[in-house]
Amino acid sequence: MALSGLQILARSRPCRLRACPTIQLGHLRLQSSSSAAAAPQNGNIPDKEEESLPAAPSPSVTLVPTDPENAPDVYVTQQGEVYDQERLARDVSRMYPHHRAKMLHVGQMPQIMFEFQEGKDYKRKLYARYGRASGVNPGWMWPSREEIGRMTGMERDLGIPTLQESWDRVREKREAQEKANRLRYDRVEANMKKMEADIKAFRQRQRQAEEAVQAEKAKRQKVLEEAKDLLGFKVDPRDKRFQELLEAKEAAMKKEAKLAKKKEKEAKSLARLTSLENSGSTEASGPA
Amino acid sequence: MAGAGPGRSVDYALTLLRRLPRITLGNLKGNKEQKKKHNYSRGQDGGSDRGYPEQAKKGSQPPLGFAGGSNPYYTRHPVEWYYRGHELRRQYPPYSLFSLQRNIDMGIIDPAYPIDLVQLCNTKLYHIDPLQRHFGVNLTEEGMHMFKAKINLEVQWTTESVIAAVERNGGTITLAYFDPACLNAMHDTRSFFARGVPIPRRALPPENCLELYSNPKMRGYLADPAAVSLARVELAQKFGYNLPDVTKDPDYEMLIKRKDPRQCFYDLEPGWVVNLKDRTILKPADEVIRQYYRS
Numbered sequence: 001m002a003l004s005g006l007q008i009l010a011r012s013r014p015c016r017l018r019a020c021p022t023i024q025l026g027h028l029r030l031q032s033s034s035s036a037a038a039a040p041q042n043g044n045i046p047d048k049e050e051e052s053l054p055a056a057p058s059p060s061v062t063l064v065p066t067d068p069e070n071a072p073d074v075y076v077t078q079q080g081e082v083y084d085q086e087r088l089a090r091d092v093s094r095m096y097p098h099h100r101a102k103m104l105h106v107g108q109m110p111q112i113m114f115e116f117q118e119g120k121d122y123k124r125k126l127y128a129r130y131g132r133a134s135g136v137n138p139g140w141m142w143p144s145r146e147e148i149g150r151m152t153g154m155e156r157d158l159g160i161p162t163l164q165e166s167w168d169r170v171r172e173k174r175e176a177q178e179k180a181n182r183l184r185y186d187r188v189e190a191n192m193k194k195m196e197a198d199i200k201a202f203r204q205r206q207r208q209a210e211e212a213v214q215a216e217k218a219k220r221q222k223v224l225e226e227a228k229d230l231l232g233f234k235v236d237p238r239d240k241r242f243q244e245l246l247e248a249k250e251a252a253m254k255k256e257a258k259l260a261k262k263k264e265k266e267a268k269s270l271a272r273l274t275s276l277e278n279s280g281s282t283e284a285s286g287p288a
Numbered sequence: 289m290a291g292a293g294p295g296r297s298v299d300y301a302l303t304l305l306r307r308l309p310r311i312t313l314g315n316l317k318g319n320k321e322q323k324k325k326h327n328y329s330r331g332q333d334g335g336s337d338r339g340y341p342e343q344a345k346k347g348s349q350p351p352l353g354f355a356g357g358s359n360p361y362y363t364r365h366p367v368e369w370y371y372r373g374h375e376l377r378r379q380y381p382p383y384s385l386f387s388l389q390r391n392i393d394m395g396i397i398d399p400a401y402p403i404d405l406v407q408l409c410n411t412k413l414y415h416i417d418p419l420q421r422h423f424g425v426n427l428t429e430e431g432m433h434m435f436k437a438k439i440n441l442e443v444q445w446t447t448e449s450v451i452a453a454v455e456r457n458g459g460t461i462t463l464a465y466f467d468p469a470c471l472n473a474m475h476d477t478r479s480f481f482a483r484g485v486p487i488p489r490r491a492l493p494p495e496n497c498l499e500l501y502s503n504p505k506m507r508g509y510l511a512d513p514a515a516v517s518l519a520r521v522e523l524a525q526k527f528g529y530n531l532p533d534v535t536k537d538p539d540y541e542m543l544i545k546r547k548d549p550r551q552c553f554y555d556l557e558p559g560w561v562v563n564l565k566d567r568t569i570l571k572p573a574d575e576v577i578r579q580y581y582r583s
């Protein structure tokens with residue numbers, strides 16, 4: 001067995017190896033030696049492997065007997081890679097076996113070596129890619145009953161409305177919007193009808209306010225003129241003398257107003273008395 | 289006749305040759321492919337040093353991303369206002385009637401089968417990306433005057449004029465909504481079938497587009513078929529064309545083919561698994577699973 005020039009194709013693997021000691025390659029069922037896989041030292045190989053692979057100079061490659069008696073010899077590295085005679089002779093690709101198997105011209109199923117290959121997604125992809133030949137149970141394609149229960153529960157929790165519920169909500173929304181629009185249109189129409197009158201009233205109010213302002217202004221001007229006449233000079237409205245004058249004038253005006261009120265009251269009472277008198281005289285004179 | 293034979297033409301050619309200009313150094317020209325030599329300017333007025341290789345080595349070129357000029361980038365360009373809710377809105381990448389007609393004429397799209405988003409994406413000339421909130425195709429009016437194909441079309445967004453252009457030729461059109469899970473399956477069927485999962489169940493449209501997809505005037509897929517036939521006649525009267533009678537068409541069966549509101553592929557039901565390797569369709573046998581995909 002010419003293995004003296006054997007090159008170790010893969011020295012280390014970045015991924016985690018599957019815990020299972022058996023490795024599947026096509027139709028062959030191989031038994032990888034656990035002692036070889038566990039041996040960390042490169043120089044120490046157990047005697048059992050030495051017997052089956054006497055000429056192996058490489059410490060990482062050990063020969064493991066296969067199950068059938070007449071099956072060809074197969075080599076398993078410490079990392080669990082499998083080499084047969086044909087691959088040793090031909091394959092110079094330096095690819096990992098599980099990568100090489102997936103190539104189109106090789107067209108083999110990749111070995112199950114890693115934990116992720118036991119997942120549901122991987123099994124589905126395997127079936128999609130290799131069909132019935134993958135050996136995967138097609139039942140993996142569909143969600144399990146628990147998953148369906150979880151999904152329906154989630155849909156229920158999300159409160160996804162039925163078509164009828166959606167329709168009702170949309171209709172309600174639309175009707176509310178239409179109602180609001182209609183109210184607004186009515187309001188606008190009613191307001192438009194009285195717009196001219198409103199504008200007229202507004203202008204009237206404006207004019208009145210303006211007139212009031214002007215009257216106030218004239219009144220103040222008049223007071224100032226009077227103060228000027230009295231004091232003999234143009235007086236500042238903040239001046240103390242002007243303020244005193246103003247107070248005096250206001251007091252006089254108040255007095256005048258009071259007097260006028262009194263007079264009016266008297267006139268009123270007089271008028272009432274006279275009217276009473278008149279009525280009394282007429283009543284008295286009536287029957288007389 | 290001997291004088292007019294080949295001897296005379298030879299003489300004529302020779303005299304012509306004598307008169308033609310000679311090749312001299314003065315009228316020689318370089319090859320067209322010849323690269324023009326760049327003369328580097330030198331001295332005090334040597335111009336810009338930007339292109340000079342020695343300067344590039346010295347690192348005197350402006351830094352990467354330097355725009356130059358006195359007007360900065362943020363004042364040179366007009367303001368782009370914030371568009372509220374843009375990240376939530378549904379996007380419909382456009383596709384014109386012109387492109388559709390062209391692809392039909394070139395044999396890329398077969399008008400003998402119903403045309404939907406799957407057909408358009410399978411041309412690889414139209415793409416949508418559901419991750420970018422693309423919700424399907426917006427069929428635009430460009431080229432509607434030269435549109436001649438008689439097809440059964442299913443799009444996600446379009447206008448009244450496009451509907452008229454399709455129906456004028458005896459075709460039919462439907463406006464259909466697909467949720468992102470279905471669009472994910474439809475826009476790249478090969479990748480979807482390679483995942484080995486069942487065909488998803490189509491969701492109902494959200495409330496803000498429910499009215500559109502139930503509108504017979506827009507040929508919504510949830511609209512009453514009787515109302516749709518009435519709207520077809522109305523549209524023909526509005527645009528002034530004679531509506532061809534679909535019922536008398538030899539392709540009647542194809543033209544009236546519609547998907548179920550829960551279906552996203554023609555002839556394939558939700559819950560089925562398509563295996564491209566074995567060319568088989570796997571259907572679930574479990575009644576719970578069937579019920580889930582049916583409801």
